[in-house]
Amino acid sequence: MESGIFHSSYEKDMALRHTPIEKARLALVILFLLVFPFVADNYWLNLANTIGVVAIGAIGLNILTGFTGQISLGQGAFLAVGAYTAALMSIHMGAPMWLTIPAGAITTAIIGAIFGIPSLRLKGLYLAIATLAAQEIIIWVITHWDAVTGGVDALNTKNYLWFGDDHHFFTEFQFYWIILALAALVTIASVNIFRTRIGRAFIAIRDQDIAAEVMGINLFKYKMLAFATSSFFVGLAGALIAHWRQIVTWERFTIEVSIFYLAVIIIGGLGSVSGSIYGAIFMVMLPAMLNNLGRALSGVVPGMDAIIPFIQQAVFGVVIILFLIFEPEGINKMWKNIRDYFRLWPFSY
Amino acid sequence: MVHAMQHSLNGSTLKPGEVQLEVQDVKLRFGGVTALAGVSLTVKQSEIIAIIGPNGAGKTSLLNCISGLYRPQEGRITFHNRGEAYELTQLPPHQIAKVGVARSFQNIELFKHMTVLENLLAGCHVHMKTNIFQAALYWGKAQREEIAYRKFVEEIIDLLEIESIRKKTVGTLSYGLQKRVELGRALAMQPAILLLDEPMAGMNTEEKEDMARFILDVNEEHGVTIVLIEHDMGVVMDISDHVVVLDFGRKIGDGTPDEVRKNPRVIEAYLGEEAGSFSLF
Structure with a gap:
């Protein structure tokens, strides 16, 4: 137990971590992430990679919806823009991954900013409907613009390291490192953004947009910037999906995906970068664990296999409702409460 | 003193x-x-x-x-x-x-999920120059700017005698203190x-x-x-x-x-x- 935190400079006071315990905790997490792929089998690596990609996408969505207060139902479509950009560049131009992934992110940032223009006039539910339109328009274009996107047929992404390279088949183990590195970069960048004037401007717009404007924050510019930044990360996740799954089809980017991501950030914690990651872990692990449980029980309870999918859906719904009732601020807040409890224990006054 | x-x-x-x-x-x-x-x-x-x-x-x-x-x-x-x-x-x-031109509002319009410090720093927005790329790195210039404005904002905190609440979330403060923070945020605009x-x-x-x-x-x-x-x-x-x-x-x-x-x-x-x-x- 510490008696207090005594800083002698603003730099130290503004650091993200203050106590040895906090630093040790971070070191443990890093150690775990580095050791994990060497002990995990393909099933667990696949889960970890899914979590990584979902976390990147969720951080993106959280920047827009959680931090800037602009509700988006277009997440699925923005993932699709990143995925199709990367897939098409690799197929038609033979572009290497180090080019297609950033290109997917940048293209999505531009498209996202364009679909963010209505946010200057629309708020709340009205904006949600406008982004729903973005979702439907983008998916419609993908399924109907056969000449470019291949229409409803799936694309087979090529993983090149250089122009003119042969297709590489990467294992889950190899992708683990790519996804981990990018997820770490996205996390650090997002956390940093919210330590500066840019992040404060985003939050100011969410909390009190008129006051923000009177403080000199250009609402149009910063809303566009929020859409672009958010979509950049979402597109990055999309491009990663394209290369990792190697099959890109519009069916993976429907409105259900948008809603799944909204659930991730609500359960993880709106307006929290780490919450996005907790939410991703929870929402990916929950169905997987339910599956395992069902399989374990199928020997005991006959016919269990058949009803697992229904139970999954029901549990999903119940969990979201429970979170909204008992901890609307999500896992991030729960974790904070636990930390505070032990920090002050046994003198919690 | x-x-x-x-x-x-x-x-x-x-x-x-x-x-x-x-x-x-x-x-x-x-x-x-x-x-x-x-x-x-x-x-x-x-x-x-x-x-x-x-x-x-x-x-x-x-x-x-x-x-x-x-x-x-x-x-x-x-x-x-x-x-x-x-x-x-x-x-x-x-x-x-x-x-x-800076102003405060009749019905307090603070950024209520931010801390007092963050509210005051938000008031400095127009004077700060960090762009999104520097912000993502938070290295060198961006960090120096944040520290420089933190020093400035601390002077306003001293002036308004709100030292003890500088890290409190504004939404949790009493009405009178919120009014004071709102004055501070306007002052932060110089x-x-x-x-x-x-x-x-x-x-x-x-x-x-x-x-x-x-x-x-x-x-x-x-x-x-x-x-x-x-x-x-x-x-x-x-x-x-x-x-x-x-x-x-x-x-x-x-x-x-x-x-x-x-x-x-x-x-x-x-x-x-x-x-x-x-x-x-």
């Missing part, structure tokens, strides 16, 4: 007494309702001017016109700073903030002119005294011009150099507190006709 601030809170380049803000014949209508029916007034650098009047007189509307939230149908609002004359009726609110919409509304006497002292500090030590809407006549008469009285969107009085106090039209507006025998203030 009170020590002199290293930074000035005053963003004006004018000398005391020079004309800073000219409101000329401003008319504002909402549909058929006339909120301002041709209001004119002049604000000089480093004075405290109070705008008073009964409810619905158009005081907040006038402030909203100055800060760009409303666009008057007619009239001009000219603001002088840095050797230029800005026509505020033509500028969007964020540009008006940039040229040196304003040339400060528009305060009922800074003492809903406060007890002690809180009002504190707030009056802060306003006087900012005005006397830093020379910041203050335009104030206030209903507490005691405060208005004590601290302002110049009082403007509005009623039904028209100016019915303009002068020193003493002149306004004796103005029969003002007395009539406040107490109705034949109220001459009452002493208003």
